[in-house]
Amino acid sequence: MTPTITAFESSPDRGKGLARDMRVRWALEEAGQPYDVRLVSFEAMKKPAHLALQPFGQIPTYEEGDLVLFETGAIVLHIAESHASLLPEDANGRARAIAWMFAALNTIEPPIVEHTTAMLFEKKEAWYEQRRPMLEDRIRKRFAALSDRLGDADWLEGGFSAGDLMMVGVMTRAKSSGLVDEYPNLAAYVARGEARPAYRRAFAAQLAVFTGATQAG
Amino acid sequence: MTPTITAFESSPDRGKGLARDMRVRWALEEAGQPYDVRLVSFEAMKKPAHLALQPFGQIPTYEEGDLVLFETGAIVLHIAESHASLLPEDANGRARAIAWMFAALNTIEPPIVEHTTAMLFEKKEAWYEQRRPMLEDRIRKRFAALSDRLGDADWLEGGFSAGDLMMVGVMTRAKSSGLVDEYPNLAAYVARGEARPAYRRAFAAQLAVFTGATQAG
Incomplete structure (x- = not known):
């Protein structure tokens, strides 16, 4: 169907x-x-x-x-x-890939959405420029940890999985901020996802x- | 094990x-x-x-x-x-319960965390009181939709599931703000979860x- x-x-x-x-x-x-x-x-x-x-x-x-x-x-x-x-066949690999899906949505995406929301709705407020470095640092803190974990691997756990799909999907929302480019291995990771047919x-x-x-x- | x-x-x-x-x-x-x-x-x-x-x-x-x-x-x-x-036995019910888990973590929790983070780290800033009503309204918008959906049911989809566990777990973090109590059916829902042995x-x-x-x- x-x-x-x-x-x-x-x-x-x-x-x-x-x-x-x-x-x-x-x-x-x-x-x-x-x-x-x-x-x-x-x-x-x-x-x-x-x-x-x-x-x-x-x-x-x-x-x-x-x-x-x-x-x-x-x-x-x-x-x-x-x-x-989209998921490994072995049970443990499958659970790990799903963990990365949740990490994308509950650990990486919230500070990105917070940053985007401030840009959309608070840009004219007096506090916007004062808060911006703090919001960027919240994203950097997550990206730095993700960058350390990814290292020089192509994907987060062995082969490409739904965990990578969700992580790349979430990170594309931060590309325009320039923050992804501060971590060359993350920028390459996102580009690798976007290059998939x-x-x-x-x-x-x-x-x-x-x-x-x-x-x- | x-x-x-x-x-x-x-x-x-x-x-x-x-x-x-x-x-x-x-x-x-x-x-x-x-x-x-x-x-x-x-x-x-x-x-x-x-x-x-x-x-x-x-x-x-x-x-x-x-x-x-x-x-x-x-x-x-x-x-x-x-x-x-913790999950229904039928495939569709299982997928629906999992959808509520993701809703708890990606739709309900982010505005609650944003509100809590502001309380923890921005309370002394000049803009804190100005931004607070906006942050509360972001939570209210989600709670109002959740309240409409829950109606007078005990749980989100038939019997108690991992979806309710995650939703109640997330909502306990907003209790001290008083915002849960603005929605009596949500307050009763959280209390119902907390009363489980x-x-x-x-x-x-x-x-x-x-x-x-x-x-x-």
């Missing part, structure tokens, strides 16, 4: 890979799973029909027969569990929503 | 249930799984031996034979997958680290 995901009808980044449906598209492409996309307007996201799928009025959602899922992490994990190639297909499909090119997937 | 978890030797909350090992202890108690605890000092948490287990220098970690895990979400999911009682055993074991009572678990 072909799953259907939701994505922004009008993404704040105009389809440059930062909206969270990108991570789900990428997982589906890695899995070789075709999918349909339903675009949702900001207005419709706050209406009962969408809230029934996504209690917090966000995208993406995932529908597959009777199953309705929300939360990017849960959707990517479901895809990874239903298809080979599945990432490129997902990126093209997301961008096509805005350029009007034929929808891939 | 009895797993070993790590916890603060000297918890900032003096064992009142807010440190993240509480969520792991609670899951182990729900699962009826005995466990050992190794206490770690703030100094030791930043040393290579601990960083090998937890790349970001935090607690808890989980060791079980050859398996080493970090990230509370990953540890609780591993426990839930290895024992009955497994929660109470875990809480007592965590508190005993500081009162010097015999370590439970």
Whole structure:
């Protein structure tokens, strides 16, 4: 059964890979799973029909027969569990890859979102420039630890996994701040993820929503 | 094999249930799984031996034979997958419970942590009182959506699951702000979680680290 995901009808980044449906598209492409996309307007996201799928009025959602899922992490994990190639076959390796998914979402992403939110909503406030170095240092603290752990490896645990997919997906949101580039091995890690054919297909499909090119997937 | 978890030797909350090992202890108690605890000092948490287990220098970690895990979400999911009682048996129900775990960690917890961090580190700054209502409103926005979804149900999806465990665990961190009490059904939901025998055993074991009572678990 072909799953259907939701994505922004009008993404704040105009389809440059930062909206969270990108991570789900990428997982589906890695899995070789075709999918349909339903675009949702900001207005419709706050209406009962969408809230029934996504209690917090966000995208993406995932529908597959009777199953309705929300939360990017849960959707990517479901895809990874239903298809080979995104999780190691041995139980311990699988648990470790899932640990990196949670690390991406609960340890790395929060300070990145805090920094982005301040840029979006507090830039005109007197305190913005005073707080900015502190917010950047919170990200640096996490990036430094991640950089130490990654070392000169290609991926976080042996081969590419859903843990890397989520980590790269989260880190792309910090690229424009210049903070990723302060850690050359992390910058190379993100570039390695973005160079994967599945990432490129997902990126093209997301961008096509805005350029009007034929929808891939 | 009895797993070993790590916890603060000297918890900032003096064992009142807010440190993240509480969520792991609670899951182990729900699962009826005995466990050992190794206490770690703030100094030791930043040393290579601990960083090998937890790349970001935090607690808890989980060791079980050859398996080493970090990230509370990953540890609780591993426990839930290895024992009955924390995840529904049907595949769709299981995926939904996991979605609530991710919602707790990636949608509900970040604004709570942002609010707590500001209280801890920015309270003396001129902007603190100006920013506080905004930070509280970010939490309220999530709580209002969660309250709407929960309605008059006891738990988020049918019976109690790892999703509720993680959500209640996250929300206990917002109790002192008074924001949970603004949503009576959420306050009752958190109280319902805290009243579970497994929660109470875990809480007592965590508190005993500081009162010097015999370590439970």
